[in-house]
Structures are given as C-alpha cells and as structure tokens.
C-alpha cells in the first residue's frame with residue numbers, strides 16, 4: 674500500500690505473466706503526476722475527473738516500485754492540472770520533491786494566464802524543472818486551441834531555455850496539427866511531447882493525424898493512460914519509435930474517478946457502467 678494505491682491480484686498476474694521477462698532493468702516513466710491539496714484554493718471543486726488523493730514523490734516512487742518490482746524507475750513528474758491551484762507554488766514544491774532523485778525531472782504547471790516572468794524566476798532556481806505543462810481544461814474557451822491555454826510569453830520562455838512542452842490535445846491531433854506545425858516553426862527550440870499518443874484515446878483518427886507530424890523533428894509522443902493496444906500499434910508503426918516515450922499517468926487515479934465513486938478503470942470501453950458524460954475524457 675502506497676498512499677491510496679494497493680497492488681491487486683490482477684496487477685501482480687499481469688506483471689508475472691506478461692511483463693517480467695520484457696521490462697528492462699531501468700524504466701523512465703515520462704508522464705507521472707504529483708498532487709498536494711495544500712496548493713488548492715479553498716472551496717474550489719475539482720476540475721478534473723479524479724478525486725482527491727495526495728501524491729507525494731515518495732508515494733509515486735512507492736507505486737512504481739510495486740508495479741515494476743526489481744526495476745530502477747525514474748520519473749518525469751508534474752502536478753495534476755486542476756483549476757484553482759497555486760501553479761507556481763505547487764510547481765516549486767513538485768520540483769523540490771523530485772530533486773530527491775537526481776535522475777528524475779519535473780515540469781511546471783502553467784495556467785492560461787501564467788506569468789512568464791515569475792515562471793522564469795522559478796525555473797532559474799530549479800535545475801530539474803525542464804518542461805511546461807499547460808492544460809486545455811483550465812481554459813474556458815470552446816473549442817479550445819493551443820494558443821488559448823499556452824500563453825505566448827511562456828512559450829517564448831520555453832524556446833529561449835530549450836524547454837519541453839507537454840501538451841494534452843483534447844480532441845486529438847487533427848484539429849491542432851496546423852497550429853502545432855506553425856508553432857514548431859516559430860519556436861524551434863521547444864520540444865513538444867504530445868501526451869497520450871497525441872490525445873488518441875480513440876485510435877481511429879491517429880494514423881492520419883500522425884501523417885501531419887511528418888518532418889517535425891521536435892515532436893514526441895508519450896503513452897500515458899493509453900490502454901487501447903490499437904493506439905500503441907498505430908503509433909509504433911506510424912511514428913519514429915525513438916520519439917515515443919513510455920508514460921503511465923500514475924498516480925492520476927489513486928483517489929478514484931469521481932464519476933464512478935472510486936472504481937474507474939480509465940477512459941476505456943471497459944469503464945462502463947460509468948456516469949461520465951458521453952465524450953468526456955480525463
């Protein structure tokens with residue numbers, strides 16, 4: 674047991690039967706979350722599907738040790754994006770916590786109205802803060818475009834410092850491909866990590882969308898929270914494998930999904946029955 678997480682018999686069987694002979698001695702989890710309610714504004718309801726569950730870096734390390742026994746797991750960790758959070762405060766806390774492991778890295782939470790000057794000061798004082806993590810759901814505009822939740826001053830900072838930007842595209846890559854291509858040209862030192870295989874929780878549009886990234890050398894994918902093997906197959910066949918990062922999305926769900934009172938398996942068909950509104954994705 675680590676925080677709100679407990680290894681199940683299914684987890685243990687999956688490791689024993691399918692993973693133990695396959696997973697290498699060293700694992701880098703490129704998409705993992707931390708959470709600290711101390712940085713939330715009082716009385717602000719969660720703006721994410723996931724219920725409260727404190728996740729310290731030690732908790733995250735404990736979860737990884739339980740899921741990947743005998744493996745050395747490093748993390749790229751960042752705060753769970755929630756409305757009403759003290760973004761600078763929780764980013765500083767997260768970076769300080771992650772610094773316990775010199776081989777792990779952290780990303781700073783970025784709000785749509787983020788103060789680039791304050792962000793620059795924060796990053797200057799935290800050598801392990803190597804990326805920005807904007808989040809579409811923190812912006813009220815619909816449909817939402819990248820520039821709506823990724824302020825240009827912060828993007829210019831990322832370009833100047835050579836930071837990564839971890840981008841969760843809410844409707845997959847297709848509607849944002851042209852904007853992403855333009856931003857790659859305008860900010861050539863930014864490295865883009867398209868989370869969740871470019872938001873491909875639904876695999877059907879991924880192959881065509883990946884074609885839109887051809888020639889963009891600064892684009893990576895991470896596999897966080899992708900449980901549909903079709904998405905992984907399409908990504909492995911249609912994208913440079915050297916730029917596909919393994920990610921778990923731990924410890925996003927250890928408090929459980931608020932739509933199903935703590936037993937959610939994720940944004941998957943197997944999630945049913947679920948009270949999650951149709952089309953909604955975490």
Ligand SMILES: [Zn+2]
Nearest residue numbers: 704897922925
């Ligand atoms: Zn995530």
